[in-house]
Amino acid sequence: MSTDLSNVEELAISDYKYGFETDIEMDVVPKGLSEETIRIISAKKNEPEWMLEWRLKAYRHWLTIKHEDQPHWANISYPAVDFQDIIYYAAPKRKIELKSLDEVDPELLKTFEKLGISLQEQKRLTGVAVDAVFDSVSVTTTFKEELSRLGIIFCSMSEAIQEHPELVKKYIGSVVPYTDNFYAALNSAVFTDGSFCYIPKGVRCPMELSTYFRINTSGTGQFERTLLIADEGGYVSYLEGCTAPMRDENQLHAAVVELIAMDDATIKYSTVQNWYPGDKEGKGGIYNFVTKRGACRGNNSKITWTQVETGSAITWKYPSCILQGDNSIGEFYSVAVTNNHQQADTGTKMIHLGKNTKSTIVSKGISAGKSNNSYRGLVKVHKNADNARNFTQCDSLLIGDRCGAHTFPYIEVSNESAKVEHEATTSKIGEDQLFYLRQRGIAQEDAINLIVNGYCKDVFRELPMEFAVEAQKLLSISLEGSVG
Amino acid sequence: MLTVKDLFVRVEDKEILKGINLEVNAGEVHAIMGPNGSGKSTLANVIAGKDGYEVTGGSVTMDGMDLLDMSPEERAREGVFLAFQYPVEIPGVSNATFLKTALNEIRKHKGLEELDAMNFLKFMREKMKVVGIDEKLINRPVNQGFSGGEKKRNEIFQLQMLQPKLAVLDETDSGLDIDALKIVSNGVNLFRSKENAVVVVTHYQRLLDYIIPDFVHVLVDGRIVKSGGKELALELEEKGYDWVINPEPAAATV
Secondary structure (H helix, E strand, O other): OOHHHHHHHHHOOOOOOOOOOOOOOOOEEEEOOOHHHHHHHHHHHOOHHHHHHHHHHHHHHHHHHHHHOOOOOOOOOOOOOOOOHEOOOOEEEOOOOOOOOOOOOOHHHHHHEEEEEEEHHHHHHHHHHEEEOOOOEEEEEEOOOHHHOOOOEEEEHHHHHHHHHEEEEEEEEOOOOOOHHHHHHHHHHHHHHHHEEEEOOOOOOOOEEEEEEEEOOOOOOOOOOEEEEHHHHOEEEEEEEOOOOOOEEEEOEEEEEEEEEEOOOOEEEEEEEOOOOOOOEEEEEOEEEEEEEEEEOOOEEEEEEEEEEEEOOOOOOEEEEEEEEOOOOEEEEEEEEEEEOOOEEEEEEEEEEEOEEEEEEEEEEEEEOEEEEEEEEEEEOOOOOOOOEEEEEEEEEEEOOOEEEEEEEEEEEOOOOEEEEEEEEEOOOHHHHHHHHHHHHOOHHOOOHHHHHHHHHHOOOOOOOHHHHHHHHHHHHHHOOOOO | OOOOOEEEEEEEEEEEEEEEEEEEEEOOOEEOOHHHHHHHHHHHHHOOOOHHHOOEEEEEEEEEEEHOOHHHHHHHHOOOEEOOOOOOOOEEEEHHHHHHHHHHHHHOOOOOOOHHHHHHHHHHHHHHHHHHHHHHOOOOOOOEOOOOOHHHHHHHHHHHHHHEEEEEEOOOOOOOOHHHHHHHHHHHHHHHHHHHHOEEEEOHHHHHOEEEEEEEEEEEOOEEEEEEEEEEHHHHHHHHOHHHOOOOOOOOOO
């Protein structure tokens, strides 16, 4: 695919174009975290008793985890987060239940249009079903009727808890239990919304499903929870995009995503993460501490994670696959870009439990400015996982000489028939490469984009078309001014 | 077209070019010959605008434009083309994408409409025939896994695609067997016209059997010590560079 350089140029004018704030009437629960906060959230969402109980259990567990026991192994540094200084619930005020897009606050729709996701248009033209989460609450889900004819459930998590409690109850926390880690416990206690999707047996979801997350209100944390289930023979491709306004403060985003693929089911999960990264001096920005995990429960099931990470002050995330079913496949394709003072510690875990399981990891890290970019990955082959195969390719690209790239691969193999391959490279954008392109008439910034896009090609081709274009644009904005 | 006046260039602390004067008119082919380390590639790189060279005196102009004041991409868009001695590899970027981007940048600069994919392909296919380049090479990443000869051929293919005013060929003959040399030379000869000019930088006379120069300049230790017609190249081949370096019997200079 060719790079659209005219777009790059147009975008090169602005730094972070999603940095606006929407003035909209919000329903906000005061700052701070206690059992009371959780009860208020649960009550506001009119949740059943079991959901509240589950939240409280998670909260009580969270209290037992000492703050020192927060995940600390990541190669990142930041001041301690004050969990009492966060707003855990902020929602656009709604007077009535929304029946259609026409009833959505026009300010809100304008926001989504600014983000380049006109829901109306998406609905008509692209055939992508969109769920949009604004601060804590899912605002609108398009295409619901068309999907429901196929038996596909695609709605906000809040709605799923009301309408499909049996499914939520069965699967929530089954891949990422609240005991998993500090932030997973916190999320389980206070999560406010997110997307829910269920693909019934033998159904191939005919369109891309998509969620846009946006943090708007100052001082809010966003704790969304996404749960995707593809039943036997089901197929779904799911896209997730994220943005936030520019602010001096650091805002916390601690999401949990759980995927479950049954026999012969396939889930493709793609993310373009562009949370506000902070300014050039490293002030402000989102702390993106996310637990994403997929379980290939069934035989011949497949889960593919594709992520393009350009935003956030700090990213800490390891979309992983538990390859339980025989012949199941896990894939992870990642481009992580850090510039200025951004820090990213990201990678994946591939846990091989079933026989003939296969995993592929392609990680492309790009560091510029004074940023630090780490790949951290675990490939674990259990003793019963006969003939497990893994291929890992882990590349780092450095732009300038003040940034860092680090690779931490862990390989644990307990079965002799396993084959695990690991390839790693580190390279710098060479002066010679830049001069070569410039000598042919290509401006420096465009030359960098061309080189970087070439470097990321293996990952971009895993993304659905529109996302691939967006990812390329984002990359060019993120690396703006990184050389010269 | 190209005027180099009293050009002095340093690299770090070392003076490489020590007062170069060169006048190249449209329709002419000039050969710059000289032993290794005489400053030939430095001259080529300074004309193209590569970093790392400090111009301490003199000027380089093309049709009155001060090239030294322009970025490499501005010079390229105005029609300066350097065929590299060692073309670099750019992984993941196809030759076609690269050339389409470059060509459209140049066209945009000239106020021409950018070529869309279809017209670009059509234009590219014509040029591929001229240079005898394989379609496979076009779809591969720029220079990646190319043999030495393929890389050089790719440079000349780019020359044909971009149609510059001034082509500077830096040791384009190095590493080529005789067949490849003929193909590359043919590409250059087809490029030659009344409107453009070619500067051929080379160590050996061999290339000049195929690209016949109008003028030959001998560069030694940062200075042009001798200029002449195409017969000068033959004389050099016969007598070696010593003949121009030490025209008189070695005097006692220590």
